[in-house]
Amino acid sequence: MDGKRYAVVDLETTGHSPKSGDRMIEIGMAIVENGSVTKTYSTFLNPGRKIPAFISSLTGIRDKDVADAPMFEDRAAEIREWLEGCVFVAxxxxxxxxxxxxxxRRAGLPKWSGETVDTVELAKxxxxxxxxxxxxxxxxxxxxGLENAHRAIEDAKATAELLIRLQEETDRLPEPTLSILHKRSFRLKSxxxxxxxxxxxQKRRHAAAEGGYLVWKGIAMKEPVPQKERISARIAYPGNPEKKESLFRNAxxxxEERPAQSAMMDAVYSALESKSELAAEAATGIGKTFAYLLPAAVHALREGKPAVISTYTNHLTEQIIGRDMEKAERxxxxxxxxxxxxxxGHYIDLERFSRILAATDESYDETLAILQVVVWxxxxETGDLEELNVSGGGGLFLDKIRKYRAAVREGELKKIDFYLRSLDLARNADLIITNHAMLLSAQDRSHTPFPxxxxxxxxxxxQFITAARSHAETLFSYTDFKYTLGQMGRSGEGLLQDRFVSLARKTGVPGEREAIRAGDMYDRAMDAFDAAFEGIQLLIQTLAEDRPHEQKRTYALADLEPLVPxxxxxxxxxxxxxxKVTELTSPLLAAGxxxxxxxxxxxxxxxxxxxxxxxxxxxxxxxGPAGLEDAAAWIEADMRSIPGSLKIVRQPADVSGMxxxxxxxxxxxxVIWTSGTLSLPGRxxxxxxxxxxxxxVGIRKFTAPPEFYRGAKMFIVSDMPDILNVPQQEYIESVADAVVQAVIATGGRCFVLxxxxxxxxxxxELIVDSELLAEYMxxxxxxxxxxxxxxxxxFQRxxxxxxxxxxxxxxxxxAPGDALAAVIVVRLPFSSPENPxxxxxxxxxxxxxxxxxxxLSLPEAIIKFRQGFGRLIRSTSDRGAYIVLDRRIEKKSYGxxxxxxxxxxxxEKVGLGDMVLELESWYNDEV
Structure with missing residues (x-):
C-alpha cells in the first residue's frame, strides 16, 4: 500500500437525481490505511419524503427506519470531516x-476536493x-462476503476489502505492465x-529480475507453460468390464456403473482401430464425453498421432480441457x-497491438481496453481474446487487435505469437480439442493446421450443419460497410486517403499525382455505392407499402433483381x-x-x-454472376432507419458436401459422429x-436406464393463455409471472429458454422493472x-x-448437480416460417x-426441445423440473x-399455482 488514507463510501438514496428531490437515506464509510480497514461510519438519514416501494424492496430500508434519523444537514459537517485528507473511493x-x-452544497458546505478511485474502473x-x-x-x-447487499455500511466494507485486494494484485504485476498502466492512466475517469x-x-525500489515473464517491446507476457513430455508406452485398451471398471475407479x-457408456467406448475404439465411421446417438446421462475421450486417447497413444475432438462451441472445448481431460489422464x-x-481470429495480434501502444490518440473506451489487455x-496462457470482459467501445477495440491471418514467424515473434504456439502444441499433441468452425475453415487453407x-x-x-451454414454465409451490413469504407475518406476530409497523398508527396513514391488519381477512383466508387443504396432504399419502401404497420421487414434478394447491374x-x-492503391502501396513499402x-x-x-x-x-x-442456386439470400431492414439498418444475408440450403x-x-x-440427438422417432x-x-453407416443408440431420470419431472402449465390467440404483450406478461413464481419457488438456478x-x-425488462427478483442475478x-x-x-458462480x-x-x-433446478420453455422451438x-x-x-x-419444421423443433431437456439431468443425483408454458404441446396433435x-x-398438466406449490414442496424436501 502507498501510505494514503482512503475513505470508501456507499450511499443508499431515494433515487438517482438529487436535483429532482431525491435524498440520501443511509451512508456508510470505511477508512482504509496501510492495507486494512481502521474505522467505519454509518448512519440512517431522514430524506424528508417517502421512500419509494422499489427502493424499500431493494435495500430493506423503510420509512419507519428513518423516521427518527437525523437530516443530512445535521450530519453534513461530520461526514465532510471524515473525508478530509482522504482519497474518495466508491x-x-x-x-x-x-x-x-x-x-x-444544499447544506451550505463547500464542495469536497481531492483524488478519487472508482473500484469499478480499477477492477476492470x-x-x-x-x-x-x-x-x-x-x-x-x-x-x-456481502450478505446484506444494498445496505450502505455493508457495501462500503465490501468495497474497502475489494480495494485492498485490487491493490495487492496491482502490486504483484510486473514492472513493464505497471509502467504502461501509469503512463496511460491519466486518461481515466478516476x-x-x-x-x-x-x-x-515500490517495484523499482525492490528491483530484481522477475521470473515467469517474457518482455517484448515493453509488454510483459506470461512465459508459456511447457507441454507435457510425450509418453511412448503402449497403453492397452480395457477390453472387458473388469478392466473398464478399474479405469473408471481411477478416473x-x-x-457410477453405466453399461451404455461401456458399450459406446467399445464401439468408438473399434471404429478408430478399423478406420471406419460410426454414428453414435448417446442419451444424456451415459457419460458421452468420457465414452469417446478415453478410447480416442488410448488409440492416439498407440498410433503416435493425435486425435481431433471437435465440438460446436468454444465453451464445450474448454469444458473438455478443464474437466474431462484430467479424468481421462487418471x-x-x-x-x-x-x-x-x-x-x-480468436488470438491477439501482438504486432498490431504494439503499434497501437506506440500511438497516443485514443478514446476513453480504447484507453480502458488497452490497460485491460496489458494486464491480461x-x-x-492462451492469448484468446474471448477471455476478456470489455464493454462499450472495448469490443470494437478488440476487433482491431485480432489476428486476421496466420503469417509465418521466426525467432522471437514465433515464440510469443499465441496462435503459432497453439499450432506447435497441436503438432505434438495426443489430443487436439477444437470446434466445428475451425474444422470447416481448415478446408479453405493450403496448409492444414491439423497434422x-x-x-x-x-x-x-x-450442429455441424449450423456451423457449415454459418461458415458459408455471406453477410453484408450497411453500417459496417460505411464504417469500413469511410476510413479512407473522400478528398479533402483529412482521413487516410489524404494522408496517403501527403506521404506520396513527401517521399516521391508513388508520386502525388498517382495518389490523387487513386483518390478520384475512390470518390467515383462511393458515388456508385450511394446510387445503389438509394435505389435499394426506394425499392424496399415501395415493396413495404402493402404492410405499412410492420417496422422490421425481410425480403428475398431476388426482389432486388432490377438493381443488380x-x-x-x-x-x-x-x-x-x-x-490501384495496392499497386501504389507496394513501391512505398519497398522504399523503407x-x-x-x-x-x-x-x-x-x-x-x-x-x-x-x-x-x-x-x-x-x-x-456477382455466381447466382443463388441452392442458396437462400434475403434482405433485412428496419423501416425506421433505412439504409442504416440494411443487412443482406446469403446461406446455402444444402451443406452436406461441404x-x-x-x-x-x-x-x-x-471418424466418430456423436450427439444426444442423431435421430427422431420415425425419422x-x-x-x-x-x-x-x-x-x-447406421446409427447406433446408447441409452441410459429409466432410473437415471427419476429426479426429473415435466410440468405443462395448463392455465397459460393460448400463444396463438392473444396479443404478444399479454402472453409476455403471463410468461413473466410464471418465471417469477417458478424462480422464487426453486430459489433461482433456472434457465428460461x-x-x-x-x-x-x-x-x-418486465421482470427487472417489477423488482420482484431484485435479489437474484x-x-x-x-x-x-x-x-x-x-x-x-x-450463472454457475x-x-x-x-x-x-x-x-x-x-x-x-x-450445468450439473445443484447448478440447475429448472428449465422453463417459453414456447415450442419452431423455426419462424418467415425465416428466409x-x-x-x-x-x-x-x-x-x-x-x-x-x-422439416416439426423434426427440427423436436430436436431442439429434446436438447433443452438434456440441460437438466446430467447424473442420477440431479433433480429438476422441465416446465413448458406453451399449451400447444397438449392441444395440438403433434404435441x-x-x-x-x-x-x-x-x-403433469397443472395450473401455475399448483405447480408452484409442488415445486416449493419438492425443493424444500431436497434441501
Missing part, C-alpha cells in the same frame, strides 16, 4: 460523489477477465495514476498432451480502386526508411485496404442425411455483456441466478411433393411427438 464514483457534492483493469463487475459479483470472485505510480515505485471419485495412468486449437497479457491424425470425433454432430457496377469500381509515425500509418493503411477488400468480396458474392469435404476421412482414420436419418453420412430475442428482451443473452461461455460461468437464453442455450451447455433460409429449404421439400412442416421424444419422465 464502486461507481460517478454516482456517489456527485450526489454527495450536491448535498454538501486489474481483473479484466472477471465475469461481472457488479459489486456483489466481483466481491464473490474475490471471496469477499485518479488511478497515483495508485499505479505507487506500485511502480472418478464417485464411480484413467490411462499417463499424462496426455492436449492442445486447444481455435480459429486465428501478463497472465493469459496427420489417428482419428476424429465430431461431438454435437447435428447498378450494384455490380459499384463493386467493379471498388475493385478498381483497391487494385520510414519514420515511426509513417510506419504506423502504413500499417493502418494496409489494414483498412484488407478490410475493404473483404467487404468488396462479400458484395460481389451477393451481386461437411464431407471438411472431415474427409478417405479411409486414413476413423431415423433426419440428421444423418443433412451431414452427408453414407447410407452404409426463448425462441425470439425480442420476446426474451421484453420479458426480461438475472443474466440475459444479448443484454448482459459477454460471450455465451461468460454468461454460463456467471452464483446460486441465486436466472439465465434467459435463446437458440444457443437450448443445447451444448452443462427455412423458406428456401421448405420450398425444396415442397417441390419434392412432401409436407415442409412434417418433414405427443414432443413428449414421446423425451426420456420416460412423469408429465
Amino acid at each position: 464502486h461507481n464514483v460517478s454516482f456517489d460523489l456527485p450526489f454527495l457534492q450536491h448535498e454538501f 483493469i486489474i481483473r479484466p477477465s472477471a465475469a461481472s463487475f457488479k459489486l456483489q459479483d466481483i466481491a464473490a470472485e474475490f471471496g469477499i 485518479d488511478l495514476s497515483s495508485l499505479f505510480y505507487g506500485a511502480l515505485k 472418478f471419485e464417485q464411480y 484413467a490411462v495412468g499417463v499424462p496426455l498432451r492436449t492442445a486447444l486449437l481455435k480459429g486465428v 497479457l501478463a497472465g493469459t 496427420r491424425l489417428s482419428g476424429m470425433v465430431i461431438d454435437e454432430a447435428h 447498378l450494384c455490380r457496377e459499384a463493386g467493379d469500381r471498388l475493385y478498381a480502386y483497391l487494385d 526508411g520510414h519514420q515511426p509515425e509513417e510506419a504506423r500509418f502504413l500499417s493502418e493503411w494496409q489494414h483498412w485496404i484488407r478490410e475493404i477488400r473483404l467487404q468488396a468480396a462479400g458484395w460481389m458474392e451477393l451481386f 461437411i464431407r469435404k471438411s472431415v474427409n476421412p478417405d479411409g486414413r482414420f476413423g 431415423e436419418r433426419f440428421i444423418a442425411d443433412q451431414i452427408g453420412l453414407p447410407g452404409t 426463448f425462441t425470439s430475442h425480442d420476446m426474451l428482451r421484453k420479458t426480461y 438475472l443474466i440475459a443473452q444479448g443484454i448482459t455483456p459477454g460471450s455465451r461461455m461468460r454468461l454460463l460461468k456467471s 452464483f446460486s441465486h441466478s436466472v439465465l434467459f437464453g435463446t437458440d444457443s442455450f437450448w443445447e451444448g451447455v452443462d 433460409l427455412f423458406k428456401a429449404r421448405a420450398a425444396k421439400v415442397a417441390a419434392s411433393g412432401k409436407n415442409p412442416f412434417q418433414e 405427443k411427438d414432443f413428449i414421446r421424444a423425451l426420456p420416460p419422465v412423469p408429465v
